[in-house]
Amino acid sequence: MATLTSIRERQKVVLWAFLVIFLLSLSIGGLVGGANIIDQIFGSNLTGNAVGAVNSDRITLEELTQAISIQTQQLREQYQELDERLANQAESAAWDNLVNMILLNSEIADRRLAATGEEIFYVLENYPPPFLQQNEAFQTDGQFDPAKYFQALNNPVGNEWVPVETYLANILPSEKMTHLIKAVSHTSEEELKTAWYNRNTEATIDYIYVANHKIKDEDLNITENDLKNIYRKNRDSYMREETRVVDYVFWSKSPNSADSLEVEETVRQLVERARAGEDFERLALDYSEDPGSGPSGGDLGWFGEGQMVAPFEKAAFGGQPGEIIGPVKTQFGYHVIKVEDRKDEDGPKVKARHILLKIDISPGSLSNLRSQANIFSFDAADSSFDIALQIHNMTSNTSAPLSVSAKYLPPPVGMLRSAVRFAFNAEEVGQTSEVFENERAFVVARLAEVTPAGVQSMEEVRSQLERIARQNAAGEQVSLIMANIKQQLAASDDWQAVVDSFPEAVYSDSVTAKLNASFTGIGRSPILTGVLKTMSPGEVSDAIVLERGEAIVRCVDLKEPDWEQYASDRENEHQRLLTRRLNSDWNQWLADLKRQAKVIDNRHVFF
8 A cells, every 4th residue: 555655854864763652562372373563574584494394384493483582482471480380381382373373374365365555554454453542643732642643644745654554564464364253253143042041040959079189099999801892992002113221420500618608708798898897788689599578688577476488587586686697597598687676566567678699509510510520421431331330320210101292301301402402313222312402401311212103102102001991980979879879869869868878978968059150069061060050958869970070959049031032131141252253263274274274393303
């Protein structure tokens, strides 16, 4: 669209700056699976190695790295610090979103849903995007001024509107796709009434419940033939990719006694300086490694007993106002404490400041560990891994079977893709690696075992088979118990007395919840909802199979809503149900696209 090309010169910098901030704030996410808007506007670099592909569209390392960076920034805003689990989550989310973006763009192209110039202008004219309404260039006294906006919109003199047009050109096709899905995501009047009725009808019930987990293992009769039958029926579920196992040794990057003594000595010097009259607040600002109190001069405010770790609390409550105490060692490191005041209101309280120095591994200790790992690696290469273990008086660890996409060795090593990559690049069992390193340890590994792809044997999945068999057998036992309970209830109205004869059963009375909600003790179930809707007060159900057991229910009361209220609630109910249906249909449509697509994932080669 060429008609919109500029705003007045004095608005140029404001608009561009705001757009850059706005676009950078956008995430790869949302209902449509998301897209990197910056890439869409300014183009993607399709050079370099491919991390993967979706049909004929490649995903480059640069694209995935940028997407991971955006996801990581989002998680940092939520959690401040990222651990390995969150970092892995960021990578997976970035990959999924790139795949979704490619599938969505392909569908948009196939369905010819590209935005026209007329459509873009119509949106700008009738539905100014929020980021433009919030632009100071289009506001008067802090409020959006349509006159200023339309003046700039209809009288362009440069090319400042081009980024806005390009942004809408990338957003509108996704909106069109959403409307296509929405067009087939309808709700019938019967569905609306049912949903409204279930949300507004209150049921009060008595129930007898037997949970599957109440059946003891010794009461289950599970045979080898049971396991074989389950294995045969589920054989296709036990396919495995190639796995490899490594033996490994590691040198943990933990501070040693010398590191601790070095920090303690520094703390002693700080104690002496504080006692000599140096400003404690200034010392805390310069030295404290406590991210909470350090920037405020070590100020901890008032605290009572039980609020601090024991060694810190004992030292602080044992001091007098003005006293400098230290070194005090806790799980966080060494502390210097200045007691500022004391009082006794609802128990003793202390007002204090502190300086925290963490006990980290020193460069010298780190270098020593690296040398030990290198020497072990040389000895293993010259002789063997086992001989190196003897020479260095070490014991090796063994990993679980690793897939090609695995990233972790067991704690405390953690994420170490280089070790997994070595395992799959090694040419033969027994081959020893170089020294690998992550933030936690130095590691030397040996390829110990290779298991080719195929169907796992019964022995390999025996624990899974036994779990399924126990669940099946427990379910059968619960059904037998409930049948006996039902038989006794036919001869007695005393439910508690009946339940007392069955140690696995529990009885609860007068439990109230909405039909579509969770009943305390037995949870929520569409089957339970359906049964209750057919019952009258005093009526007793047959055994109802729930997610984790079975229940017999007696309807005490069913308070139906006033149907006159339905008319006023209908539109809200319709929007609620339609939104849920739209999201479900969209996710199903996207899942179908993924199943039909050829997705190649080579992330394990790069990460």
